[in-house]
Amino acid sequence: MSRPARSLAVLGALLMGGGSLLILGCIEPPPPLPPVPGPAPGPAPGPAPEAPKADPVEEVPAPEVAFQRASREGKSPVAQPSTPELDKARQVLEWVVTTYARDPDDPWALGHGMLALGADMETMTDKPAVDWLFEEYGQRRMVAGTPLVGFPRSRGNIRVEPHTDLVLKALMETGVPLDREVTVEGQPAKVADLYRYSLWKAWVEPDGSTSFDSLHDTPWALQGFATAAPPGLAWTASGGHAMTLDGFTDIVAKDLGAQTQFMKDAMARGEAVEKRRQGIFAYTCGGQHSIQGLAYAVARGFGSQVAKDEVQDQITLLYWRLDVELKIYDDLLRERPDAAIILLEQRLKFLGHFLESTHKMAAMGLHTPSEAQAEKLAWARQQLVVTVGTLEGGQAFQSLQEMRADPSVYQMYLDFVGDSAHALRGLDLSTGKASIAY
Numbered sequence: 001m002s003r004p005a006r007s008l009a010v011l012g013a014l015l016m017g018g019g020s021l022l023i024l025g026c027i028e029p030p031p032p033l034p035p036v037p038g039p040a041p042g043p044a045p046g047p048a049p050e051a052p053k054a055d056p057v058e059e060v061p062a063p064e065v066a067f068q069r070a071s072r073e074g075k076s077p078v079a080q081p082s083t084p085e086l087d088k089a090r091q092v093l094e095w096v097v098t099t100y101a102r103d104p105d106d107p108w109a110l111g112h113g114m115l116a117l118g119a120d121m122e123t124m125t126d127k128p129a130v131d132w133l134f135e136e137y138g139q140r141r142m143v144a145g146t147p148l149v150g151f152p153r154s155r156g157n158i159r160v161e162p163h164t165d166l167v168l169k170a171l172m173e174t175g176v177p178l179d180r181e182v183t184v185e186g187q188p189a190k191v192a193d194l195y196r197y198s199l200w201k202a203w204v205e206p207d208g209s210t211s212f213d214s215l216h217d218t219p220w221a222l223q224g225f226a227t228a229a230p231p232g233l234a235w236t237a238s239g240g241h242a243m244t245l246d247g248f249t250d251i252v253a254k255d256l257g258a259q260t261q262f263m264k265d266a267m268a269r270g271e272a273v274e275k276r277r278q279g280i281f282a283y284t285c286g287g288q289h290s291i292q293g294l295a296y297a298v299a300r301g302f303g304s305q306v307a308k309d310e311v312q313d314q315i316t317l318l319y320w321r322l323d324v325e326l327k328i329y330d331d332l333l334r335e336r337p338d339a340a341i342i343l344l345e346q347r348l349k350f351l352g353h354f355l356e357s358t359h360k361m362a363a364m365g366l367h368t369p370s371e372a373q374a375e376k377l378a379w380a381r382q383q384l385v386v387t388v389g390t391l392e393g394g395q396a397f398q399s400l401q402e403m404r405a406d407p408s409v410y411q412m413y414l415d416f417v418g419d420s421a422h423a424l425r426g427l428d429l430s431t432g433k434a435s436i437a438y
Contacts, residue, residue, distance in 0.1 A: 061144035063199050063235035067178050067192065067228045070300065070437040074363035078374045079432035086381070089388040090427050096397055096420040100404075102129070107137045107151075107160045108414070111170035112421035116428075119174035133167060134182035134189065141197050148197035149182075149189050163284065164212050165198050165221035169293075172227035175437060199225060203241035204251050211238065215255040216283050219293025222252055226297040227437075233302075249294065249303030253310040256290050259283065260317060267320045275328055285422075286325070288353040291318070292360060299364035299438045315367050318358060319376055325350055326383065344391050345415055351384040352423025359429035364438045381430050384423060 082090070094116075100106075101113030104123040114121050114129055121129045134149070137160050141150045151161045161167055171191060178192040202221050204210040212218050225233070225245055233245040259280040266273045280287035291314045297303055298311050329347050333340060358377060362369055369377060391397060396416070403413035428434035 059144060059238055060200075060236045060240055062146040062148055062196050065192075065196060065199065065228075065233070065235075066230045067195075068230040069178070069228050072438050073435050074365065074438055075432050075435045076359040076363045076429055078362060078369045078377060079359070079430060080378060080381075082431045082433075083385075085385050085389075086427065086431070089385040089392075090424065092388050092392050092397060093420045093424040093427070096400070096417065097424055100400060100417045101421055104132055104136070105158060107133055107158065108162060108166070109417050111167055112418045114170050114174050116421040116424040119171075119176050130171065130176055130180065130191075131182060134184050134194075138182070138184040138189070138194075140185050140187060140189075143197065143200055146196075147187070147189070147193070148200070149184050149193040150197045150201075151194075163220050163289075164217050165202075165224050168194055168198050168224035169220040169227075172224045173436075178228060195224070195228060199235055199237070201238050202248075203237035203239065203243055204248055205241070206251060208255070211241075215252065216290070218248075218252055219290045222248060222293040223296045226293075226300045226302055229300065229302070231301060245297070245302045246304065249297040249307045252290065252294050252297075253303060253307035256280070256287065256294055256314065257310050259287065259290075260314070263317055263321070264313065267317065272324050272327070275325070285349060285353050286321075288357050292357050295357070295361050295364070295366055296438065299361075299366055311361070311366055315358070315361060318354060319373055322354060322376055322380055341391070341394065341396050342412070344387055344394075344396070345412065345419065347387045348384070348391065348423055349415065349419040351380055351387060352419055352426045354380055355384065355426030355430050356422050359426065360436050363429065363436050377430065381427065384427065388423070 097113055097116045101109040101116070102121065102124045103109055104125050104127065110121075110123065110129045110133060119130065123129055123132050133151075137151055137155065138149050139152060141148045151167050153162065154160055171194070176191055178190065178195060180191045182189050182191060184193075198221060201211055202225075204212070204215065204218065208215060210218070212221070225248075229245050235243050237243050262279050263273055275281050280290075283290055291311075294303075294307065295311050295314070298307050326347070329343050329350070333343050336343070355377070358369070361367055397420075400413055400416055403409045403416070425434060429436075
């Protein structure tokens, strides 16, 4: 048996029989089976595409928005030059992204690929990813007689948007113009039609009730909206819910504060925490998407002092989490070397998102890292390089095609692809190669 095959066999056994070791990934695994293996497989069989949603007579009209795109470009003030070791790790991550995140039959991966490689990324079939996403997966939606555009959660066995407005956030963060013309179900449309539809269906209430799956499901929409929102953006959402982006931002901030209170208490007492999927640990990628979405909205001028204060609390908490969470993984690595591939992937996830979150917030002027924090950022970057090197040496990345074909470890395949994209983005922000518009 080859080394990748042996690693995969161990991984499958651990996932099937030792699930307590698997910390929640960036996508909650739904029932559908994975696509068939191959560089660009055809669509997997499944139900017909979701029919266009009918517009109930009582629904409110589509919101009008005087779009105001982010005009400032920020780079991390503590970016450091690359090193030969970092360059090698970056090459590995870029290989993963270009090999697996440009699959035209994996729209979730395409969105991640764009974040790492840019808005001009093409699929493996040389089609602009933006155009392909709308042509192949977009759906026309009618709102009070106005044709708009949405994306389904899934299509048959293909995961399209497992997190609400994941596609919108990817398009907005990478700078795709709102007036860009696209084709949806054979009809002309614009990217702005997706923004307006996403806005129309988005509402949250102070009591936590929401049109989203939960408040956990909101950060992609929050950042997507903030990227092109004018000051004081207000709208009436489906069902007559009166919304403002300031209010949306504050509700997300209060939820994030509540979900991390147990960590704030532990930090104040000088104690560690365990990961039992409690609070923010039950959120996608340890809640770092929630932190990034909130921070971006605040950087764009939305939210009250409550939101601003929460961002500062989360910045302090992230640096504390760096030591605490890496110790958890490293202690487990010593106790369970047979679970190395799982724990190293979690290390990749945390470190990539950590570097992405902290350098983005520094680039947007939300904090200037102290000397001690800058040292932690440099250490985290080195730890990411070591993690990538260890995974590459163990041929984990070379096993991705096998993981993709095996339903028992398909979630790990998705984590590797998505987390490699975030890690690549984090490294590029750390060296000043990448920036963020805000």
